[in-house]
Amino acid sequence: MNWFKYSSPQTFYPLAGKMVPWFMGVAVCLGLIGLYIAFFAAPTDFQQGDAYRIIFIHVPAAWMSMFIYMVMAFWAGIGLAFNTRLSSMMAHALAPTGALMTFIALWTGAFWGRPTWGAWWVWDARLTSELILLFLYLGYLSLVAAIDDPRRADKASAVLALVGAINVPIIYFSVKWWNTLHQGSSISMTRAPSMASIMLAGMLVMVFAFWAYSIAAALMRVRCEILDREHNAAWVRQMEGI
């Protein structure tokens, strides 16, 4: 298979259109399984009661917020280095979904922090670096929107995305580097094994659901970006159906 064939907007547009229902379907199926595990299969936590059930959306959203940023910075960097239009469009398409995931991580974190720590918000290293991630996404989107020439917007925003990528490892390691209120990595839950495994299973199912959703949303948006940017191109005007 020639992957470069799909590096042009014209060939990628219909391919993305075919992939969207699959990823969205996977996201919905896994989401339903994950929610079933989250609310019915997983038992009440002996320490945090039922408040811990927020973990099933908090952790997937937080992981996706960081992962999407890295993918966005990667495509922005490819666009900057090789001047490929589709790469920059992909970076733009990922940013709003990344910002949404970051907001969900912060919001669910606040709703989890309040009953467990007694505070909606603390200026803890993990929380603060995640908030900076939200500002990076919003700054990136503002910069793209502020520059009229799309090619210049691609380049300027790519530099911002690449410089901002330094924040992602800071978020990830913040619980190790600083003494934070935020708990450490939840993937190594040291609780009763039977409980931990069903909670872990639910969380991982939700991670894959969020992952599939993010891909579907980014593909839907990149199709919009392609139509928006290429609307004068002959192939868009001659395109039938879809």
Added chain:
Amino acid sequence: MQWSSAAEFFAMGGYGLYVWGAYAISAVLIAAEVVALIRRGRTLRAQRGRNPHVQSD
């Protein structure tokens, strides 16, 4: 299954506000993103090829 009634399920052991507050806003935001994307796609496809000399945003 650990819930003996629907009321117990919605109470979430006293953490109902926090659990449902977190889930509800997340669900609303994700649904809003999907709706916005579908509508934007429809609008763009409807406009496709028209007004070639007018720069659309």
